[in-house]
Amino acid sequence: MNSKKQNKIAIGALYGIAGLVVLILLALLGYILASGLPQLSWHFLTAPAKAFLKGGGVGVQLFNSFYLLILAMAISFPIALGAAIYLYEYARDNWVTTTIRTAIEILSSLPSVVVGLFGFLFFVVKLRLGFSILSGAFALTFFNLPLLTRSIEDSLRTIDLEQREGGLALGLSRWETITRVILPATVPSILTGVILSAGRVFGEAAALIYTAGQSAPALNFADWNPFNISSPLNPMRPAETLAVHIWKINSEGIMPDAKAISSGSSAVLIIAILLFNFAARYVGKRLYKRLTSA
Template identity: 70%
Template structure:
């Protein structure tokens, strides 16, 4: 058989497969957005949910989702960054580091429902945090750490060794080489890892059902005292996120306009993740230019 014809046929098959993937993704997005965007209104974004009445909104659930995302990233990013720096720059190649990497791979494959049950037993019951933002954030940290650690480690390992040698040749210590040369060069990859993990956090529901709770208490957005139960900043209050709200509305079926609320919330969830990714990529490019003078 003519090698050129085989090559053209293989390329054609790859184009078809790529187009099929794009078509499936576009169809899914179009289905969600076409059903959800017509539900958007000022009341939908600014009013709390109403269980037995029509016309409820998702302001509390939307705030809870972004707030829990922020808390989770603040907890998990420094831990994942430190672990990745150790594994990439300091850890020797031995049985211990191989075991650590295997443990990371095993943790990354755990179902989110298992992480939620673990969080319920440890954070909610054993540690006494109850159904709260803190319990949910700690559970999401466990869910998020393996992917984030592995992604940051890969970003650090992608930096050529010549750059490390150049830093050491200039008289920098190993830590100064990591912080002043390796980390700035790896920042785009690190931000990519944060973006991927943030998308998983924002859309997670199963782990939060057993840790953050399924209720959304009324919040007073003029009360910013973190000790008050009605304060949005209180991390010890239960918090129903947007993804959990979608699951709850569809599973209970007691909200009169539940289908419309679920469709609108799903569209917001998709758009929020998309906008967050675009913004993070833009900031990542700006940060790379600032840190590397590229």
């Protein structure tokens, strides 16, 4: 067999594999959307869930998902940013940084159910936070931190060493160089990483089942005082998210339209995650243009 033929076969095989992956994705998306989209309505997206009767919605779960996401990001982003800047810009390669990197790697490969059970024992029980948004946000932080740190570190890595030297040569300190030269240039790719990890956090269920809990008490959307128990902003209330809701109605849902609600919720989840992904691309590109005035 000559090399030209070999090349053709290899290319064919690679195209085949790539095609297969796309096909699987499209089939999954198609199935979820086809069975879920018909269930969607304004009522479904806003009404509270019903435990025994037909016609419940996912309004509270949807709100919980976003609220939890924002809280988790607010906690994990500053930590991840600091860790990544330290690891990539300041730390020298020695046993300390190797240990930190290994720890991050291990943390990122922990099964999320383990993170959830740890969160249950530590935040819910030990720190007495109970099943609450806060417990869930901390658990999600554990889940999210390694991935986010990695992704920010990768963003920093894309900036040439010459950019840093350029800053230093102008008499800027290392910190000024990082904050004025490096970070502005990486904002788009950091933001892309944040949005993509937001998608993962948004769809996370296992880490939340035992931390944020599986119940979604009715919320009073007219009450925005975070200290009131029925306020949507209260971080100490239990909060079932959309992903947890899907898991729950599929394992123990007893409402007559459980299947329809599960399909509808799955479609909402998938659409949200797709939106995150598209937003990541769009915002990243736009922001890059804005910041570099390209």
